[in-house]
Amino acid sequence: MLDLKTAPTRHADVRYLEGGAGDPLVYFHGAGGMTPDDPLLVALAENHHVFAPYLPGYGETEDCPALRDMLDYTLLGWDLVRAFGLTDPILVGHSMGGMIAAEMAAVAPNDVSRLALIAPAGLWLEDHPIPDMFTLLPYELPAYLFHDVEAGTKLLTAGLKLDDPQFLQDYLVRNARQLGMAGKLLFPIPERGLAQRLYRITSRTVIVWGESDRMIPPVYGPAFEAGIAGARLVNIPEAGHMVTLENPAAIAEAVASLA
């Protein structure tokens, strides 16, 4: 059971989920956001004291116009670690959150000794362009995000009432707040110079990739592995970009290997 709390930082009062017992772990969600019953958080909380902030624009955390670029969000990450009262927590991030966690580890290598990157954004390979997620329509998303597209579609469309104008407006507002923030780091190309900073990461690092990831293709796994000294790449079969939903146990196992 995760509790919803507030961490005041310089620029934003950040709402976050906290729960579980064990080694402290800070989790950064991807561009799609997270829910209190997120199966990955539940799995991680079995053996860790989990802190999972809602980035500005997500959940109940207000948008924050003062945070504009990669450095702003990297430092927000460290401000949150301090606000949580933690020293050297395990940093875990998925997709956009993985990009943030990797940047945090690159700018402050002495402050983080364990890092888990789940299908992180942040690199761009000319021969393997990442689809423009900002142009995708809701019904197009599952094919990019899930190994089991049919199950993923059910998951994403559960509760969607697109014929209800109020629902539609709320949906558009949520989408604009969330992806508006994500665009600061990912639009129009999800690359902000991480490649030239990866070498600074000295943490014990595990990289997790779903083998059916069609959003950030698995070929990016070896690129991260090659850029971070000593990193270990774990490929998860029958899982897509939302490996966090499709196989949270495998991620928890990979994170456990950092101990």
Add this chain to the structure above:
Amino acid sequence: MKFTWFNLMPWPYLPDDFREKNRSVWVDIDQRLFDPVKSHEVYNTYMDLLEYADTLGFDGIGVNEHHQNGYGIMPSPNIIAAGLARRTKNAALVVLGNSIALYNPPVRVAEEFAMLDCISGGRLVAGFPVGTSMDTNYCYGQIPALTREKYAEAHELIIRAWTERDPFAFNGRYNKLRHVNIWPRPIQQPHPPVHIPGGGSLETYDFCIDNSYSYSYLSFSGYLRAKHLMQGYWDRVAARNTPDASPYRAGFAQTICVADSDEEAERLYSEHVLYFYNRCLHVYPGFADAPGYRTIKTIQSGALSQYAPPRGSFAKLTWKDLVEGGHVIAGSPETVRHRMEDLIKGLIVGNIFCLMHVGNMPADKCMYSTRLFAEKVMPKLRGVLPECEGDGRFWCHPIATRATPGSLPRPYEPARIAETV
């Protein structure tokens, strides 16, 4: 009333099966459909038509900026306006406008608009759009959530560059300039009138009201559907205790086709109008509205992108639907006059942007419609809003004595001079 003859400059050779074979007329339109050699003729015809409108007494001739767009082959309206500045005499050059968040640094816009104002003798009406999401975000890569902040900074920089007489340093977030000192500067003082194209965002209403800029609603859905949005603007004007509610505070774009009779209008123009609504407005919905481009307040007010029609699509509309729905005002001079009066009084707009070239309309038909409008409709609409009289704040003020392009003296001849000595 001010009537501006406007040309979007559509590519007229989109194939019949364009909708079926292509997902979008904009952003990722098939390069192969553009023929540079054919465009030579197209560009020159379109510019000729703009010049023709000047000879018929339109108050302004209008151009705009779009990128990677099959219905607008004008990524740089300033290039077209420069040509028009030389070849026209009286009409205002309404450049609606330059998407100022896209220019790096935006003093480029201050400079080019100043050049246009100087070359044309003070005939520039300057437009500063935020730009559509297709242009600004998807084609030009601006981060959606930061676009408006960047736009606001560009606006401040341009106005300061136009109005300050000494070099200054500009320490912006997006622009760091140590020596701003544009050369040339515009003829019109303190600066050319500014029109802001908008799509219903409250921030844009307030921006226009606070700066005495004209708010232009450039819609393809016609005046009947615009009523709600323009009323929102006028409500805002009243709510903010604006000193006046001059109709020139607002402008509206309307597709207009005039013929001898209503039947002739349908016969002459329907294929070109349908070309526009069917092929030219075929925009992939994923490009319509990058998340973060529109503010939360605006989404909550219900103003959505006109490029993402929520139900059905423009393609399903027939000539009858388009005319009855007011998307298009078409018919005999009397029909058009009547409906234009409804439009002007209903929306209370002093600036009308007349979209008189539509889709793949050939020049001769366009001239016919344009002439009928200029001779039989426009004069009768001049006095529809008497409260417009005498308000010059939102229009250009050309200098009285203007150069005649192409009137060089005879070249210097040493021999003749020697003889006279």
